[in-house]
Amino acid sequence: MIKIKSIIEITGVLARAELKPEFEKMSLRELRKDILNHVPEFEYNIQGVVGRQNKVRIKKVVVTEE
Numbered sequence: 001m002i003k004i005k006s007i008i009e010i011t012g013v014l015a016r017a018e019l020k021p022e023f024e025k026m027s028l029r030e031l032r033k034d035i036l037n038h039v040p041e042f043e044y045n046i047q048g049v050v051g052r053q054n055k056v057r058i059k060k061v062v063v064t065e066e
Contacts, residue, residue, distance in 0.1 A: 008046075016065075032063040 046050040
């Protein structure tokens with residue numbers, strides 16, 4: 001059996017002013033926690049792109065502000 005593992009990095013950039021009002025005042029830790037709560041639907045959407053026969057797991061989410 002051949003196993004192929006691909007590591008994909010998806011980076012999104014938003015200004016705080018572009019966020020919904022309830023997210024604007026959240027700390028980075030709170031934003032990360034909220035994103036992690038939505039991981040299953042993100043994984044499902046990515047799986048739709050790469051194929052249902054492939055397993056998709058989001059292992060780490062990094063939220064930073066510059």
